[in-house]
Structure formats: structure tokens, C-alpha cells
Amino acid sequence: MKPLTPHDAASRAVAAPAVPDREDTSLHDEILTRLRDHIVEGNIPDGGRVPERQLCEMLGISRTPLREALKVLASEGLVELLPNRGARVRQLSxxxxxxxxxxxxxxxxxxxxxxxxxxxxxxxxxxxxxxxxxxxxxxxxxxxxxxxxxxxxxxxxxxxxxxxxxxxxxxxxxxxxxxxxxxxxxxxxxxxxxxxxxxxxxxxxxxxxxxxxxxxxxxxxxxxxxxxxxxxxxxxxxxxxxxxx
Amino acid sequence: MKPLTPHDAASRAVAAPAVPDREDTSLHDEILTRLRDHIVEGNIPDGGRVPERQLCEMLGISRTPLREALKVLASEGLVELLPNRGARVRQLSxxxxxxxxxxxxxxxxxxxxxxxxxxxxxxxxxxxxxxxxxxxxxxxxxxxxxxxxxxxxxxxxxxxxxxxxxxxxxxxxxxxxxxxxxxxxxxxxxxxxxxxxxxxxxxxxxxxxxxxxxxxxxxxxxxxxxxxxxxxxxxxxxxxxxxxx
DNA sequence: AACCGACAAATTGTGTACATTTTTGTGATC
DNA sequence: GATCACAAAAATGTACACAATTTGTCGGTT
Structure with a gap:
């Protein structure tokens, strides 16, 4: 999972309109899809913690949109959110x-x-x-x-x-x-x-x-x-x- | 839908532990549930806009947790999120x-x-x-x-x-x-x-x-x-x- | 008088900072 | 040597600030 741009996060806003998006897909959806794929493909071990900071660096974004995506993935049942203890990949019993x-x-x-x-x-x-x-x-x-x-x-x-x-x-x-x-x-x-x-x-x-x-x-x-x-x-x-x- | 506390948002952190939560339900879930009920109960007209600021005041919280809740509700299909144009209550065709x-x-x-x-x-x-x-x-x-x-x-x-x-x-x-x-x-x-x-x-x-x-x-x-x-x-x-x- | 364009206000999207909680590491005591 | 306690560090939850896009209004032009 590579950052969205080879440079810093700020360049995204400039780079994105230059290359027209395939759809009118917002950044949030983009992040959501990428994170979901990242988890479904098994890049994070079952029951493993989902470190926010690390993923932020990976995706080249800040914590806010990432956390929004995590909340959605939790409602989908892919991860579980423990109060004050972060997100874990949901282990299926x-x-x-x-x-x-x-x-x-x-x-x-x-x-x-x-x-x-x-x-x-x-x-x-x-x-x-x-x-x-x-x-x-x-x-x-x-x-x-x-x-x-x-x-x-x-x-x-x-x-x-x-x-x-x-x-x-x-x-x-x-x-x-x-x-x-x-x-x-x-x-x-x-x-x-x-x-x-x-x-x-x-x-x-x-x-x-x-x-x-x-x-x-x-x-x-x-x-x-x-x-x-x-x-x-x-x-x-x-x-x-x-x-x- | 009344604010969580009669006072300002800051008092919530103090007031909440005083009254033990019925469950170990986090604030996020609380907001999510309240907002969902608010919409399901029909307090916002079909297809109507969901003004963030107003709801923030109603719930006595800031925009961040509210927006997280909106993203989840969107994934549940209750509202739809138009890029840069906010959330609307999803009108069922x-x-x-x-x-x-x-x-x-x-x-x-x-x-x-x-x-x-x-x-x-x-x-x-x-x-x-x-x-x-x-x-x-x-x-x-x-x-x-x-x-x-x-x-x-x-x-x-x-x-x-x-x-x-x-x-x-x-x-x-x-x-x-x-x-x-x-x-x-x-x-x-x-x-x-x-x-x-x-x-x-x-x-x-x-x-x-x-x-x-x-x-x-x-x-x-x-x-x-x-x-x-x-x-x-x-x-x-x-x-x-x-x-x- | 109506329509088009530009400016201003408001709203949304994202980044950052701060407070609180958890976790870990170190040290002291048994 | 092991265990408990306390403190420091890291991570989470929330609030806030700023940038960008949209919307509404006012003025000019045809």
C-alpha cells in the first residue's frame, strides 16, 4: 500500500485535478476502498491492531479521514473498535x-x-x-x-x-x-x-x-x-x- | 433531540462519569444511535439537508464525531453524502x-x-x-x-x-x-x-x-x-x- | 427587464493541536 | 528474582482552525 502521491500530502490537492479521477469519487471513498482492500487482502494479521499513525503515513493522509473510514469499516464488521483502545481486525470465531x-x-x-x-x-x-x-x-x-x-x-x-x-x-x-x-x-x-x-x-x-x-x-x-x-x-x-x- | 447536557460541551466529559453509562457504550456509539433515531423517527424531511452545525449544537458536540456518525449512516443507506455538498436524508424511490x-x-x-x-x-x-x-x-x-x-x-x-x-x-x-x-x-x-x-x-x-x-x-x-x-x-x-x- | 458574471458568505473537507486514557518501562520492595 | 507501583510515553478521542468548493446576491450589460 503506497502513499497516494510520491510527495507530501499537500501535493494531493494539486495533483488530483491534473489527473482526472476515473469517477467523481471523493477522497473519503478512495481511502475507504483502499483500506478495506488492504484489510480484506490480509495485510494485517487477524486480531492485529490497526495503528492509525502508520496507516496515515502509508496513505499520505491525516488521521481524520482515516478514522472516518475505520468507523465505516467497523459498521461493516471488518474491524472492531474498542473504546480508547483503537481498532483491531475482527477475528472470526x-x-x-x-x-x-x-x-x-x-x-x-x-x-x-x-x-x-x-x-x-x-x-x-x-x-x-x-x-x-x-x-x-x-x-x-x-x-x-x-x-x-x-x-x-x-x-x-x-x-x-x-x-x-x-x-x-x-x-x-x-x-x-x-x-x-x-x-x-x-x-x-x-x-x-x-x-x-x-x-x-x-x-x-x-x-x-x-x-x-x-x-x-x-x-x-x-x-x-x-x-x-x-x-x-x-x-x-x-x-x-x-x-x- | 436535546443536547447531551444543559450546559456547554466541555461539561460532558465531567458529567458523563458521574452518571454511570447503562452500557460501556462509547460516546461515538451514543451519537450514532441518537442521530440514527433522529432520522428514522422522521425529524428531518425526506431528501432534506442535514446541517452539521445545527446538529452539533443539538447534540452538544463538535463536528468531528458527528461527521464520523454521518459516514456510518451513509454506509447504512440512511443518508447520502454528496461530495462537497453535505449529507441529505436519503429519499427512497x-x-x-x-x-x-x-x-x-x-x-x-x-x-x-x-x-x-x-x-x-x-x-x-x-x-x-x-x-x-x-x-x-x-x-x-x-x-x-x-x-x-x-x-x-x-x-x-x-x-x-x-x-x-x-x-x-x-x-x-x-x-x-x-x-x-x-x-x-x-x-x-x-x-x-x-x-x-x-x-x-x-x-x-x-x-x-x-x-x-x-x-x-x-x-x-x-x-x-x-x-x-x-x-x-x-x-x-x-x-x-x-x-x- | 432579464440574463450573465463576479464577488461574498456559508458550508464542507481535511489537517493539526490538545486533553484523556491506556500501555509500557523502570525502579523499589518483599 | 519476582511482583507491584508509579511515571513516562504513546495512542486515542475530541475540538478547533484553515483551505477549498459551493451557493446566494448584487451589479453590469444586452
């Missing part, structure tokens, strides 16, 4: 993770239901194409590619729901479990992987028939299975509490 | 309202599903009791009491899901549509009211059988009908855009 996956399941179930109401044939065709791409990755045992296309399919279904509020909530929650979700996928047992592929077949099939209720149930159970895998991974790999000093 | 109701439907569907997994017999009995209370209000055509108990039942179902993340998301979204939801209920047609009661019978019945999938569908459709009623109410009562100057 086994229970938190399970709850988050269930909520993701609920949101995807909703997305599937709404998608069946609104999705176009072209979008279904697009998802079918992605599905076969994913199948190819599965056959080649390419976990990274599989994960990427898998995420893309789920995202496309959410998009097809035509519900911006849902989409925004989905992206938010997805960010909170992104790291663990990715790691858990790698640790996934072989049999579970095949099972997941079959579930995706069923998803696609229900989507083709635009069977909202069915798709809703399938997606929830799909996420339930992912939840089980993720929780198993977490308990097996990270016995952080019981670890001796 | 017809579409926003419909999307929010669908998301609420998705969350309640999830809550119902999870509740069937976790709810105790005692909790079901409690909800049954509330149900009959609500029925009494329905018979007496007491809309205010009906609305209150209705909200309570839905809240109890969400509680029974044993999912704190879901509960927090539910409360957040509920706050965003609280005002309109309440008004829309009052404008509800008689026949819709009866229909809603029948739907609640079905909800209770599915909950007793702990039929998760069924309850999930029932709850979503229940919210869909509420959505229809709310959107109809909004379009009928608030043609704000077409109104001449």
Missing part, C-alpha cells in the same frame, strides 16, 4: 463464520428466487458458458481457476436478481469471509468438490426452468455445505485459542 | 422501496428456515400468544397495536434463528423502511389486512411443524404482499416528483 455463511446462503437463496423472475435467456446462456468453463477447471484440478469462475457464477446470479440493495449487501458479506472462503476451498476434500459440481448442475437446471422456490432451496443448501467445509477447515487449521504462547 | 422489501423478505425467509432448526417449544408458545394478541387487535381494528405486535412476532422469529449477523442486518434494513412501512400499514385496505392475518396463521402453522422450506416460502411471499401494499401506498400518496414548484 467459528460461530461468526457459520452465521456469515448462513446469511450468505439466505442472500443467495433470495438472489436465485429473484433471478428466476428477471433473468434473460442471454444471461442464462452466459452462466451456462461459465459453468462449462468451471467444469473444465474442475477436470484439470485447477483450484484457482475454479474458485474464480465459481465466484463469478454466483455473482452473475446476484446481478440477475436486478436488486441493487441485495447486490450491495452480498458484496459486503462476501468481503468479510473472502479470505477464509478461499483458503477453505483449497483445503476442500476431493469428494466435496465433486458434490459441489453436482450442486452447480442442479442450480443451472433450476435456473433454466426458472423454478424460483427450488433454486432458492438448492442455493441455500449449497451454501450450507460450503459452510460445513469452511468451519471444518477453520477448526482443523487454526486452533488459535488453544495454541500455547 | 419506488424501486428502492421494492428492493428493500424483497431483501427483508429474503432475510425473513432465512430467519424462518433457521428458526425451524433452533426454536424451542417455549418460544413457539410465546409467538402463539403474541399471535392471538395480534388477532385481538385485528378484531378491534386497532391498527397501532396490531402493527406493534406484528413487528414483535417477526422480531421473535429472527431472534429464534440464533444468528446474530442476520439479526443485525435485519434491524438495519428494517430501520430504513420503518417510517414508510408504518404509514403503509395504516393505508392498508381492509381485505389486505385479513389476508395478512391468514398468512400469519400459515406462518405459525409451518413454524409449529418446523417446516423450514415451507416457512421460508410463506415468509417471502408474505413480505412480497407487504411490498405491493407499500409501493401502492407510496405511489398513491407521495407524487413528490410531479408536484409543481
Amino acid at each position: 467459528e460461530r461468526d463464520l457459520a452465521e456469515l455463511f448462513d446469511v450468505m446462503g439466505g442472500l443467495e437463496a433470495l438472489a436465485g428466487r429473484l433471478a428466476c423472475e428477471n433473468i434473460t435467456d442471454a444471461e442464462i446462456a452466459e452462466i451456462e458458458r461459465l459453468h462449462y468453463d468451471m467444469y473444465a477447471f474442475y477436470l484439470h484440478r485447477d483450484m484457482h481457476g475454479y474458485f474464480r469462475v465459481n465466484q463469478l457464477i454466483h455473482h452473475k446470479i446476484v446481478e440477475a436478481s436486478r436488486n441493487a440493495v441485495l447486490q450491495s449487501a452480498y458484496v459486503n458479506f462476501a468481503g468479510r469471509i473472502r479470505r477464509i472462503r478461499y483458503s477453505a476451498n483449497f483445503a476442500r476434500k476431493r469428494e466435496r468438490w465433486g458434490e459441489a459440481m453436482r450442486e452447480h448442475e442442479a442450480i443451472l437446471e433450476a435456473l433454466r426452468r426458472r423454478a424460483g422456490n427450488e433454486l432458492s432451496d438448492i442455493l441455500f443448501n449449497h451454501l450450507r455445505n460450503k459452510r460445513t467445509a469452511a468451519v471444518e477447515y477453520l477448526t482443523a487449521a487454526v486452533p488459535a485459542q488453544s495454541e500455547p504462547a | 419506488e424501486r428502492d422501496l421494492a428492493e428493500l422489501f424483497d431483501v427483508m423478505g429474503g432475510l425473513e425467509a432465512l430467519a424462518g428456515r433457521l428458526a425451524c432448526e433452533n426454536i424451542t417449544d417455549a418460544e413457539i408458545a410465546e409467538i402463539e400468544r403474541l399471535h392471538y394478541d395480534m388477532y385481538a387487535f385485528y378484531l378491534h381494528r386497532d391498527m397501532h397495536g396490531y402493527f406493534r405486535v406484528n413487528q414483535l412476532i417477526h422480531h421473535k422469529i429472527v431472534e429464534a434463528s440464533r444468528n446474530a449477523v442476520l439479526q443485525s442486518a435485519y434491524v438495519n434494513f428494517a430501520g430504513r423502511i420503518r417510517r414508510i412501512r408504518y404509514s403503509a400499514n395504516f393505508a392498508r385496505k381492509r381485505e389486505r389486512w385479513g389476508e395478512a392475518m391468514r398468512e400469519h396463521e400459515a406462518i405459525l402453522e409451518a413454524l409449529r411443524r418446523r417446516a423450514g422450506n415451507e416457512l421460508s416460502d410463506i415468509l417471502f411471499n408474505h413480505l412480497r404482499n407487504k411490498r405491493t401494499a407499500a409501493v401502492e401506498y407510496l405511489t398513491a400518496a407521495v407524487p413528490a416528483q410531479s408536484e409543481p414548484a
Whole structure:
């Protein structure tokens, strides 16, 4: 994470208008996005302190906008703010993770239901194409590619729901479990992987028939299975509490 | 909304420890909660500006914590922040309202599903009791009491899901549509009211059988009908855009 | 008389300073 | 040698000050 400008903070105000911003995105949003990415990408260890000063230097800004961003990230659940004791990266307990996956399941179930109401044939065709791409990755045992296309399919279904509020909530929650979700996928047992592929077949099939209720149930159970895998991974790999000093 | 103290802002630091806070709630959370309530309760007109200075005086604080709270409220979707043009109370379009109701439907569907997994017999009995209370209000055509108990039942179902993340998301979204939801209920047609009661019978019945999938569908459709009623109410009562100057 | 432009007032965004709280390091005592 | 206490240092929470952008008004021009 580099400073916004190679020079001092004051030069930003001069430099920014020279290079037209891609959007009319304010500095606050810029900081918020960068800080969120910084945390989601795992640059700060789980439960680690978030030193304000250090980040201010990194971003080349003062504490005020940084603290505003921290408050927002706290409301998103990425960090927790202890009174007079600063911000810490929120460590997800086994229970938190399970709850988050269930909520993701609920949101995807909703997305599937709404998608069946609104999705176009072209979008279904697009998802079918992605599905076969994913199948190819599965056959080649390419976990990274599989994960990427898998995420893309789920995202496309959410998009097809035509519900911006849902989409925004989905992206938010997805960010909170992104790291663990990715790691858990790698640790996934072989049999579970095949099972997941079959579930995706069923998803696609229900989507083709635009069977909202069915798709809703399938997606929830799909996420339930992912939840089980993720929780198993977490308990097996990270016995952080019981670890001796 | 009164100032925190009858005197100046400086006295707060002295006065606060004298009266022990009910929780270990920090000042920031206090401000956040008060400001959120202030907006949700409708003290600022829809789409109206949120003057920082004025609110600072009201709350007896400086701009910094207020602005932090505004940023959080913006991320919650209650207000929108225009660059260099301050905060405005977010005006819900017809579409926003419909999307929010669908998301609420998705969350309640999830809550119902999870509740069937976790709810105790005692909790079901409690909800049954509330149900009959609500029925009494329905018979007496007491809309205010009906609305209150209705909200309570839905809240109890969400509680029974044993999912704190879901509960927090539910409360957040509920706050965003609280005002309109309440008004829309009052404008509800008689026949819709009866229909809603029948739907609640079905909800209770599915909950007793702990039929998760069924309850999930029932709850979503229940919210869909509420959505229809709310959107109809909004379009009928608030043609704000077409109104001449 | 209406419209355009410029100036002034107000409001927002950001940086900085100060007070309070927490934490750490040092020293003394048991 | 270990533990507790006190003090110093660092970090947080809040207030305040300044810069920049927006908005409203006044005057000039067509």
C-alpha cells in the first residue's frame, strides 16, 4: 500500500485535478476502498491492531479521514473498535463464520428466487458458458481457476436478481469471509468438490426452468455445505485459542 | 433531540462519569444511535439537508464525531453524502422501496428456515400468544397495536434463528423502511389486512411443524404482499416528483 | 427587464493541536 | 528474582482552525 502521491500530502490537492479521477469519487471513498482492500487482502494479521499513525503515513493522509473510514469499516464488521483502545481486525470465531455463511446462503437463496423472475435467456446462456468453463477447471484440478469462475457464477446470479440493495449487501458479506472462503476451498476434500459440481448442475437446471422456490432451496443448501467445509477447515487449521504462547 | 447536557460541551466529559453509562457504550456509539433515531423517527424531511452545525449544537458536540456518525449512516443507506455538498436524508424511490422489501423478505425467509432448526417449544408458545394478541387487535381494528405486535412476532422469529449477523442486518434494513412501512400499514385496505392475518396463521402453522422450506416460502411471499401494499401506498400518496414548484 | 458574471458568505473537507486514557518501562520492595 | 507501583510515553478521542468548493446576491450589460 503506497502513499497516494510520491510527495507530501499537500501535493494531493494539486495533483488530483491534473489527473482526472476515473469517477467523481471523493477522497473519503478512495481511502475507504483502499483500506478495506488492504484489510480484506490480509495485510494485517487477524486480531492485529490497526495503528492509525502508520496507516496515515502509508496513505499520505491525516488521521481524520482515516478514522472516518475505520468507523465505516467497523459498521461493516471488518474491524472492531474498542473504546480508547483503537481498532483491531475482527477475528472470526467459528460461530461468526457459520452465521456469515448462513446469511450468505439466505442472500443467495433470495438472489436465485429473484433471478428466476428477471433473468434473460442471454444471461442464462452466459452462466451456462461459465459453468462449462468451471467444469473444465474442475477436470484439470485447477483450484484457482475454479474458485474464480465459481465466484463469478454466483455473482452473475446476484446481478440477475436486478436488486441493487441485495447486490450491495452480498458484496459486503462476501468481503468479510473472502479470505477464509478461499483458503477453505483449497483445503476442500476431493469428494466435496465433486458434490459441489453436482450442486452447480442442479442450480443451472433450476435456473433454466426458472423454478424460483427450488433454486432458492438448492442455493441455500449449497451454501450450507460450503459452510460445513469452511468451519471444518477453520477448526482443523487454526486452533488459535488453544495454541500455547 | 436535546443536547447531551444543559450546559456547554466541555461539561460532558465531567458529567458523563458521574452518571454511570447503562452500557460501556462509547460516546461515538451514543451519537450514532441518537442521530440514527433522529432520522428514522422522521425529524428531518425526506431528501432534506442535514446541517452539521445545527446538529452539533443539538447534540452538544463538535463536528468531528458527528461527521464520523454521518459516514456510518451513509454506509447504512440512511443518508447520502454528496461530495462537497453535505449529507441529505436519503429519499427512497419506488424501486428502492421494492428492493428493500424483497431483501427483508429474503432475510425473513432465512430467519424462518433457521428458526425451524433452533426454536424451542417455549418460544413457539410465546409467538402463539403474541399471535392471538395480534388477532385481538385485528378484531378491534386497532391498527397501532396490531402493527406493534406484528413487528414483535417477526422480531421473535429472527431472534429464534440464533444468528446474530442476520439479526443485525435485519434491524438495519428494517430501520430504513420503518417510517414508510408504518404509514403503509395504516393505508392498508381492509381485505389486505385479513389476508395478512391468514398468512400469519400459515406462518405459525409451518413454524409449529418446523417446516423450514415451507416457512421460508410463506415468509417471502408474505413480505412480497407487504411490498405491493407499500409501493401502492407510496405511489398513491407521495407524487413528490410531479408536484409543481 | 432579464440574463450573465463576479464577488461574498456559508458550508464542507481535511489537517493539526490538545486533553484523556491506556500501555509500557523502570525502579523499589518483599 | 519476582511482583507491584508509579511515571513516562504513546495512542486515542475530541475540538478547533484553515483551505477549498459551493451557493446566494448584487451589479453590469444586452
